[in-house]
Amino acid sequence: MTATAGVRQVSFGNAITLALQDAMRDDPTVILLGEDIAGGAGVDHLVNDDAWGGPMGITKGLVQQFGRDRVLDTPITEAGFIGAAVGAAATGLRPVAELMFVDFFGCCMDQIFDQGAKLRYMFGGKARCPLVIRTQIGAGVNAAGQHSGCHYSVFTHMPGIKTVVPSTPADAYGLLLTAIKDDDLVMFFENKVLYAMKGELPEDAGPIPFGKADIKREGGDVTIVAISRMVHQSLAAAKELANDDIDAEVLDPRTLSPLDEDAILSSVAKTHHLVIVDEDNPRCSAATDIAAMVADKGFDLLDAPIKLVTAPHTPVPFSPTLEQAYIPSPEKIAETVRGLF
Amino acid sequence: MPTVVKMPKWGLTMTSGTVTGWLRDEGDEVSEGDPLFTVETEKAVNDVEAPADGVLLKIVVPTGDEAAVSAPIAVIAAPGESLSDADLAALIAPPAKSAGAGRAASARGEREGRTATRDASGRVNASPAARKLAGELGVDLAAVDATGPGGRITSGDVERAAAELQDDPSAREAMVGAGDLELAALIAGPGKTRPLLFLHGLGGNYGTWQVALGSLAERHRVVALDLPGHGKSSKPDASAFDYSVTNLAKAVGRAIETLKLKQPIVVGHSLGGAVAMQLALDLGDRIGGLVLIDSAGLGREIGAELRALMAGEAGSSTARGLLALFYHDQRLVLDRGVEEMAATQTQPGAWAAQQAVANAAFSDDGQRFDLPKRLHEITQPVLIIWGEQDRVIPASHGVSAIEKLPDALLKLVPRVGHVPQVEAPEVVATAIDRFAKSLA
Numbered sequence: 001m002t003a004t005a006g007v008r009q010v011s012f013g014n015a016i017t018l019a020l021q022d023a024m025r026d027d028p029t030v031i032l033l034g035e036d037i038a039g040g041a042g043v044d045h046l047v048n049d050d051a052w053g054g055p056m057g058i059t060k061g062l063v064q065q066f067g068r069d070r071v072l073d074t075p076i077t078e079a080g081f082i083g084a085a086v087g088a089a090a091t092g093l094r095p096v097a098e099l100m101f102v103d104f105f106g107c108c109m110d111q112i113f114d115q116g117a118k119l120r121y122m123f124g125g126k127a128r129c130p131l132v133i134r135t136q137i138g139a140g141v142n143a144a145g146q147h148s149g150c151h152y153s154v155f156t157h158m159p160g161i162k163t164v165v166p167s168t169p170a171d172a173y174g175l176l177l178t179a180i181k182d183d184d185l186v187m188f189f190e191n192k193v194l195y196a197m198k199g200e201l202p203e204d205a206g207p208i209p210f211g212k213a214d215i216k217r218e219g220g221d222v223t224i225v226a227i228s229r230m231v232h233q234s235l236a237a238a239k240e241l242a243n244d245d246i247d248a249e250v251l252d253p254r255t256l257s258p259l260d261e262d263a264i265l266s267s268v269a270k271t272h273h274l275v276i277v278d279e280d281n282p283r284c285s286a287a288t289d290i291a292a293m294v295a296d297k298g299f300d301l302l303d304a305p306i307k308l309v310t311a312p313h314t315p316v317p318f319s320p321t322l323e324q325a326y327i328p329s330p331e332k333i334a335e336t337v338r339g340l341f
Numbered sequence: 342m343p344t345v346v347k348m349p350k351w352g353l354t355m356t357s358g359t360v361t362g363w364l365r366d367e368g369d370e371v372s373e374g375d376p377l378f379t380v381e382t383e384k385a386v387n388d389v390e391a392p393a394d395g396v397l398l399k400i401v402v403p404t405g406d407e408a409a410v411s412a413p414i415a416v417i418a419a420p421g422e423s424l425s426d427a428d429l430a431a432l433i434a435p436p437a438k439s440a441g442a443g444r445a446a447s448a449r450g451e452r453e454g455r456t457a458t459r460d461a462s463g464r465v466n467a468s469p470a471a472r473k474l475a476g477e478l479g480v481d482l483a484a485v486d487a488t489g490p491g492g493r494i495t496s497g498d499v500e501r502a503a504a505e506l507q508d509d510p511s512a513r514e515a516m517v518g519a520g521d522l523e524l525a526a527l528i529a530g531p532g533k534t535r536p537l538l539f540l541h542g543l544g545g546n547y548g549t550w551q552v553a554l555g556s557l558a559e560r561h562r563v564v565a566l567d568l569p570g571h572g573k574s575s576k577p578d579a580s581a582f583d584y585s586v587t588n589l590a591k592a593v594g595r596a597i598e599t600l601k602l603k604q605p606i607v608v609g610h611s612l613g614g615a616v617a618m619q620l621a622l623d624l625g626d627r628i629g630g631l632v633l634i635d636s637a638g639l640g641r642e643i644g645a646e647l648r649a650l651m652a653g654e655a656g657s658s659t660a661r662g663l664l665a666l667f668y669h670d671q672r673l674v675l676d677r678g679v680e681e682m683a684a685t686q687t688q689p690g691a692w693a694a695q696q697a698v699a700n701a702a703f704s705d706d707g708q709r710f711d712l713p714k715r716l717h718e719i720t721q722p723v724l725i726i727w728g729e730q731d732r733v734i735p736a737s738h739g740v741s742a743i744e745k746l747p748d749a750l751l752k753l754v755p756r757v758g759h760v761p762q763v764e765a766p767e768v769v770a771t772a773i774d775r776f777a778k779s780l781a
Contacts, residue, residue: 272470272496300473303495339490 034098454486542611570694
């Protein structure tokens with residue numbers, strides 16, 4: 001399924017698998033841990049070729065390639081295996097742990113926040129925590145309140161944690177390589193609705209640096225900063241807005257911590273209008289964080305108030321109708337933009 | 342072809358006049374140049390002459406009535422011509438309000454500009470970007486039409502207003518950004534012509550140009566600035582700001598950028614002339630020409646009386662002394678002029694700033710500039726105007742400057758002292774007008 005020479009069409013999920021594969025091949029200290037990421041331990045007919053490779057198949061094939069010493073199925077205990085991952089990172093390995101759904105972070109928050117995130121700081125640099133925690137986020141598949149949140153805002157708030165929110169296969173691939181090479185604790189947020197989305201991945205793709213936003217659509221009238229899957233909602237809104245003669249610029253920050261403030265301010269300097277689209281809940285969120293930064297550093301650039309299009313301040317509904325109302329839609333984004341002019 | 346006789350504009354700030362008497366009647370035959378009616382304004386009483394031969398067909402504004410500048414006052418029919426009532430009515434009807442101002446078609450469909458809303462304290466509704474831009478461009482937000490939702494002025498609205506103002510010929514005052522400073526400016530005249538930039542002298546302000554600009558503004562875009570430390574411009578403390586001519590020229594240069602003046606002719610009086618020369622040296626072919634009026638920077642001598650007065654206290658006594666020194670005709674030293682000058686001197690920071698300018702410019706040995714030595718570097722066309730009876734800077738400086746600037750023009754004005762633009766404004770205006778035309 002190759003489009004042009006030197007570029008493949010891969011899905012978002014495939015891109016992540018490829019990044020894990022390439023990283024594990026290049027560095028023998030990279031190991032994977034998580035619930036059912038290999039799958040089938042102790043079950044004869046599932047042990048090798050038919051092992052599940054994770055609930056969404058992202059880690060499929062890796063246990064066959066790298067063995068059960070490097071691809072570990074863990075018991076159902078986030079506190080246990082995230083703690084183990086922190087310890088492994090501090091003692092010389094480069095683990096990539098999978099927190100199956102971000103909503104489960106309550107079970108391992110001490111391990112992430114009070115241990116992993118603070119080791120380097122409190123040991124004066126003598127300890128490092130080169131740990132990547134991959135985790136699923138996002139509503140839209142009727143997985144209900146405990147399997148559908150985003151909550152990258154919670155981790156962006158915490159010093160010592162880097163947070164990565166890719167929106168395309170190419171970004172997922174390059175950013176995961178960087179995350180694995182990074183010596184600090186990185187949370188890598190994968191929107192589950194995006195796993196099947198296809199996109200281009202160049203043959204010579206390499207690591208993408210943190211703190212560098214990407215303009216997914218250039219425009220002159222309004223800056224739309226969109227996080228993760230909201231990039232695609234915003235691109236759809238931009239198409240609609242073009243009919244109203246409003247030319248929207250869609251900016252994908254790609255990482256929330258570190259945040260590419262300069263790119264956002266440059267864009268607002270051009271357009272004088274800012275809308276932030278964020279599927280996370282609105283209180284104390286990445287959206288409010290970005291809005292405050294621009295209201296401070298970009299005050300004189302603005303021709304209109306900064307507008308946020310976010311989920312409501314509720315858990316994710318199970319009802320399909322309500323769930324769709326929860327997620328910022330292209331229509332809601334377009335309407336918010338129109339209200340600025 | 343009938344001729345409409347309109348209310349003339351005498352001086353830059355005249356907006357209307359009162360007809361105080363008709364010297365001819367309807368039906369009279371008139372010749373070009375015949376006095377027709379008398380007009381009184383705040384500043385003058387004068388007769389208006391017939392601009393053409395013919396018959397005085399209609400008196401539009403009777404004795405005792407006031408009319409705005411350019412309003413129709415009478416109609417003269419050409420010899421043998423007759424006009425229907427409808428034609429006559431059409432000639433004297435007020436012009437339809439132009440659709441230009443106030444219509445701000447935005448890219449997002451048609452959005453009419455309207456008056457901006459205000460909050461309870463009267464603050465006009467304008468976005469942060471609009472406020473900043475208005476400050477930089479010297480645009481008054483109260484005059485900007487708003488296209489933003491809820492009656493908000495946007496930065497685009499300010500840009501449009503600034504562009505319209507560029508073309509708006511009516512006189513207005515503005516504050517112009519010049520780096521960290523703000524300079525007060527009087528702006529008038531048609532937008533698309535080569536601009537004339539006027540710089541007053543030590544202790545003065547742009548008011549010195551008012552009468553001379555009255556006629557110049559009909560054909561030229563004129564901008565008269567208050568220099569730093571003078572008039573309504575910023576007056577930074579002398580310990581924090583360099584009041585030398587070199588630095589004054591830098592500030593004026595920044596104002597030229599803010600105003601986007603292209604190839605202006607810079608007209609400088611006295612110390613303003615030295616600033617103009619410095620600008621010409623600094624900015625090269627970005628300056629279109631120079632007019633130096635009783636200018637500093639062309640020689641060494643400076644009247645000792647001036648130095649003595651500048652070393653004194655601000656107030657009526659110093660002001661009277663300065664005016665008596667400046668003018669040849671002592672009848673021009675009027676109490677009202679003295680009070681006006683004393684009032685500007687006693688504004689906070691003004692006198693200290695002006696003394697700093699004087700000390701930077703003049704010493705016991707005379708003018709401090711190296712400008713006389715650099716005359717040969719000036720490549721722009723130059724007109725020099727000098728009052729023959731100047732007791733502050735001798736007219737001989739103007740004469741000897743011609744030797745070093747062989748292509749320069751010199752106009753000596755007899756029976757006039759240091760400030761020809763006040764003592765003989767028509768002479769100065771005509772000379773500048775001809776000079777500007779010659780460069781076109």
